[in-house]
Amino acid sequence: MVALILGLVAFVGTNKSVVLSVDGQSSNVKTFGGTVAEVLQKADVQVSAADRVSPDLATEVTDGTTIEVFKAKTVDLTLDGENQTVSTTGQTVADLVSELRVASNSAVSASLETALTGLDDPLSISTPKTVTMVLDGTSYNRLTTAESVAELLDEAGITLAPTDRLSAPQTAALVNGMALKITRVKAGEKDTVTEAVPFETTEVPDSNLYEGEEKVTVKGTPGEKVTVFETMLVDGREVSRTLVSETVSVQPVAAKIAVGTKKKEAKPAPAAASPGGTAPAGGNWSALAQCESGGDWHINTGNGYSGGLQFSVSSWLGAGGGQYAPIAAGATPEQQIAVAEKLRANGGWGHWPACAAKLGLL
Template sequence: MVALILGLVAFVGTNKSVVLSVDGQTSDVKTFGGTVAEVLQKADVQVTEADRVSPDLASEVSDGTRIEVSKAKSVDVTLDGQGHTVSTTGQTVADLVSELRVASNSAVSASLDTALSGLQDPLSISTPKTVTMVMDGKSYNRPTTAETVEELLDEAGIELAATDRLSAPESAALVDGMALKITRVTAGEKVTVTEALPFETAEVPDPNLYEGEEKVTVKGTPGEKAAVFAIKLVDGREVSRTLVSETVSVQPVDAKIAVGTKKKETPPAPAPAAAAPAPAASPGGAAPSGGTWAALAQCESGGDWHINTGNGYSGGLQFSVSSWLGAGGGQYAPIAAGATPDQQIAVAEKLRANGGWGHWPSCAAKLGLL
């Protein structure tokens, strides 16, 4: 009897009640085990080195001891666009985020209180980053937890046209300190440019005008055309333009000049030299031979054989440029004022032979040559 009583006391003394929690599932366990490891063995709970057990396996248990077992589990995690498989003893998403030591304001694809055992898809975590945005001629820093360029654009409400360009693909993962340039490209915008159309000049023979005479019969006027261009802009600046169409709105009017073809009659023989007044000394040199030409020069230019006032006529006999060159004066000088008196008289003789004294109508009449 004494032995039975002592055995009963020993049994009661060694029997313990332990609270066992495995991944949040709690149960009461009656055990004679002395350590945590023995209790788990008796309860048929297998643990590995990756599991977390508290207290540790070698700890002695007593009546009322609570044993916490967190079984290690593998979770697929995408962190800032990079895929990983993470082994964790955490129970919730919050536990895993804490273990990974990422910023508390990171963007997580599941609620923090979600049980890891209930995850159906890989857990996506995007840490805070600062991206330098360059767009429309401005640059600024934008904090974001977006994972990709595309997500950042959606987050910022930026819409891209089909022709716009990005400095990185939309699928590219964002990294802290990244610079993203958005280049706006506009093509097809049209502008209209008005341009002048030059007129041409036509010479028409006129038998009613003497040779060497010219008359403008139709005044030329320029026309106008409208050219339409398609322009290409990059960030608001024109980089190219392509002609689309041209329309003539005003036709040019060509100028017409009547050129004399009528031959001048041969004048009567000049009066005797003695009848002509004596010429004054010429500033350009000694008076040439031939009193008639000297008298004519005195009337036309005051006897100055090298005069050039800029009125279109020069020399002692006041040649126009066209008359001077037409009669061969160009072999002496570009204009009559640059030639000697004798050279001017030689050219004048050619004009007189082809048109008479009518080349100098006023002074020739005064001298009685007409």
């Protein structure tokens, strides 16, 4: 009887009630096992090195111990465009993302609460990347979780024209630090330029006009030319243009100018002045003396100039006047004119600029 009682006590003492959870499915297990490994063996739960068991297999169990087993499973996924298969003991997508140690703001194709066993398609994870974008000549950085160039363009709301150029194929996978240049190209743009066409001028001899006289008989008017170019713009800047057409829409009208050929009659020369101050032969000299000295050929006011043509001492002597008199006022009008002719031969009427201009001699 005593032995029976002792055996019963030993049986009761070694029998334990354990909570066994396998991948979230819990059950109560009666066991005589002493360690977690023994309990799992008696419960016919096979575990591998990849599985996660808590507490570990060598832990002694007591009545009420909870054993959790998370069976390792394989998951097909694409991480930043790279296909791979990973083994995980996680239960949800959030568990897997945590195990992969990717950024929490990564783009994931399924909800984080989704059970891994409930995935119908391979999981896609795209981590945040900084891409330098150059668009319309402006450069800026964009943080994105897009996987490809095409997805990035769609995300940024950028529509490409058929002629636009990309520095990378649209199918290319994005990587952190990547630079993407978008070049806007506009070809076939028409540019119309309107410009004046100059008119020609024709001179026609006219015997009714004196020599040196001109008269416009037909007023010239410019024409108009329309030129069409085909241009190519790159990022808004013209890089080439091709001539398409050139048309003179308005013909110019040539100007006509009548040019006089009629000879002028020579005017008779005035009589020569007498030594007392009357004008000598040679109308120009007489008129010039009248302007320079009031027609007084022997004037000497002491201002450095004397005579009818107001010679300076240096001009008078330099032109040979010293052979007649020390200063011009002492010479006859004819002698003064002879010296003046020498000056005019070397320098023209410019020796008497004011009066010569007044008389129209310059």
